[in-house]
Amino acid sequence: MFKIRSFLSPYRIPMTIALTLMLIELAVELIHPLLMAKIIDDGIMKEDLTVVLVWGGIMIAVSLLAFASGIINSFYASHVSQSFGFDIRTTLFSKVQGFSFEQLNRFPTASLVTRMTNDITQLQNTLFMGLRIMLRAPLLVIGAVMMSFFVNAKLAAVFVIVVPIIIWLLIWIMKKGSKLFNTVQTKLDHVNGVIRENLVGMRLIKAYVRRNHEINRFSRATNELRDKTVTALRTIETAMPILLFVMNITIIVILWTGHTQVSNGTIQVGEVVAIVNYGLRVTSALSMFSFIVMFLSRSRASASRISEVLDIDDVEERSDKTNRLAEGRVTFEHVSFTYPGTEETVLKDISFTANSGSTVAIMGGTGSGKSSLFQLLPRLYEVDEGNIFIDGVNIHSMNSKSLRDQIGYVPQEAILFTGTVKENILWGKEDATFEEVVEAAKASQIHETIEKLPEKYQTKIGQKGVNLSGGQKQRLSVARALVRKPKLLLLDDSTSALDVKTEQRLLKALEKYSCTTLIITQKISTAQQADKILLLDEGVVIAEGTDAQLRDSSPLYKKICQSQAREEVKHAKATH
Numbered sequence: 001m002f003k004i005r006s007f008l009s010p011y012r013i014p015m016t017i018a019l020t021l022m023l024i025e026l027a028v029e030l031i032h033p034l035l036m037a038k039i040i041d042d043g044i045m046k047e048d049l050t051v052v053l054v055w056g057g058i059m060i061a062v063s064l065l066a067f068a069s070g071i072i073n074s075f076y077a078s079h080v081s082q083s084f085g086f087d088i089r090t091t092l093f094s095k096v097q098g099f100s101f102e103q104l105n106r107f108p109t110a111s112l113v114t115r116m117t118n119d120i121t122q123l124q125n126t127l128f129m130g131l132r133i134m135l136r137a138p139l140l141v142i143g144a145v146m147m148s149f150f151v152n153a154k155l156a157a158v159f160v161i162v163v164p165i166i167i168w169l170l171i172w173i174m175k176k177g178s179k180l181f182n183t184v185q186t187k188l189d190h191v192n193g194v195i196r197e198n199l200v201g202m203r204l205i206k207a208y209v210r211r212n213h214e215i216n217r218f219s220r221a222t223n224e225l226r227d228k229t230v231t232a233l234r235t236i237e238t239a240m241p242i243l244l245f246v247m248n249i250t251i252i253v254i255l256w257t258g259h260t261q262v263s264n265g266t267i268q269v270g271e272v273v274a275i276v277n278y279g280l281r282v283t284s285a286l287s288m289f290s291f292i293v294m295f296l297s298r299s300r301a302s303a304s305r306i307s308e309v310l311d312i313d314d315v316e317e318r319s320d321k322t323n324r325l326a327e328g329r330v331t332f333e334h335v336s337f338t339y340p341g342t343e344e345t346v347l348k349d350i351s352f353t354a355n356s357g358s359t360v361a362i363m364g365g366t367g368s369g370k371s372s373l374f375q376l377l378p379r380l381y382e383v384d385e386g387n388i389f390i391d392g393v394n395i396h397s398m399n400s401k402s403l404r405d406q407i408g409y410v411p412q413e414a415i416l417f418t419g420t421v422k423e424n425i426l427w428g429k430e431d432a433t434f435e436e437v438v439e440a441a442k443a444s445q446i447h448e449t450i451e452k453l454p455e456k457y458q459t460k461i462g463q464k465g466v467n468l469s470g471g472q473k474q475r476l477s478v479a480r481a482l483v484r485k486p487k488l489l490l491l492d493d494s495t496s497a498l499d500v501k502t503e504q505r506l507l508k509a510l511e512k513y514s515c516t517t518l519i520i521t522q523k524i525s526t527a528q529q530a531d532k533i534l535l536l537d538e539g540v541v542i543a544e545g546t547d548a549q550l551r552d553s554s555p556l557y558k559k560i561c562q563s564q565a566r567e568e569v570k571h572a573k574a575t576h
């Protein structure tokens, strides 16, 4: 919570101005009944028109002052609340960018989205309300009670009993409400999660005709959200009529005792009217409380959810060593790795060397640890045991940003961003020239396809690359990696959707980049072109060598070759 409060520091001055203006409004509101009492007792009762006109004029003047203060207060309240929200959102976003994968796994994606949008909006609204009316309501209650005592202490004594009871009740509701709204926000996370999964997987949903299943899933999530919200709002709303009932009884008591005292001549009519007026203002302030308590409860829940993200420790950069990779020679030395928070060791005692400029194909069954091995190289995860060296330097001691800058990593799923083809390639190296972009596209065998697009390199790519085929997306992702002219290129099954000829051309074109290439593949045709093949099984390297060597020495490799050869024969027969 402390961190969130610190976001208010830059706005101390506008907040002070807004609060001062709010206090002016409040003061005017509190003076009004006094002026009214004066007009009744000294003007109307004594039939003195000058008093009525003079004090009436003063009343109008202070009302205008309150009006102007209210308007300027709104300006400041909007400015402060929006800027405060902007600052938190920007900080939260950049905080998440610095998360390690282990930290990222602690929050579901949809929950992070809710925290960065809805939760921050809750805080913004609360701050706006805070600067406009939130403080005004409690201060109005306190001020009205004090002024009543000033007018007539005996008559106002009833407030001393009633107000503490009401304050206690309000605190109780707020604590309860805050817990309930926490659950509401979690349910909102869930709804966002379902929506996100649904929109991302729309093609699959249609292909599997799962529309009704998805509609039911969404209905369940949104029903839960509705039920929890209704429970939270009910708890807060039912308390309000109780408060107002108590206040109305209080006013009746004041009127009753006031009436008796007026008859006895111990109090003037104007004084009774003033105290009743203060009572009514307290009542109206309390009816504002239902909103205030709701806003406070909600924002307390939201603030703690935002703090959870802000409180995550920054990943410490161990080194500012910005080694330039000269050759890209990779050495794994007895590397073992377990995903944080899990038990199973997914890579066990891995040792191998990929010479500079060479191509190493990594093969293995699904779940054998191929992608995990890749993620260790740009240090997306840290090794548990052993060491990884690039050009003889332990990557553990290298600055992670400089290390990643020099690696071209193409993940298994080709991810494209909304923007043009050129922008997507430039994503790999912002300051690349157009010639470099074209060069990378040519090497990735995507240049000709791009040239056929309506606006060539300026063609807009639809959301997630919907207007491109799987193979085109893959090649564009490879171009994005090549444009940075990496010393080390990691292709995670990134040529799976390419036909053999295109893939061969792509691999040939890579030679000119003279980078070390590690390529995860399921295809023997790809592996055959590599200088070395690593065969992984359940996180262990079970065979290492060239295609010819493995055909002799590895029964598993031989089996894969035979089964793929059979597939090819079947495929050839089918196409004839």
Ligand SMILES: Nc1ncnc2c1ncn2[C@@H]1O[C@H](COP(=O)(O)OP(=O)(O)OP(=O)(O)O)[C@@H](O)[C@H]1O
Residues within 6 Å of the ligand: 339, 342, 346, 364, 365, 366, 367, 368, 369, 370, 371, 372, 373, 412
């Ligand atoms: N983020 C993660 N957290 C925990 N375990 C994971 C994570 N990612 C993968 N694993 C586990 O690590 C093991 C190896 O997964 P990995 O993705 O490296 O396999 P792979 O060989 O690349 O498989 P595939 O060819 O199917 O992509 C699997 O048992 C998988 O369940």
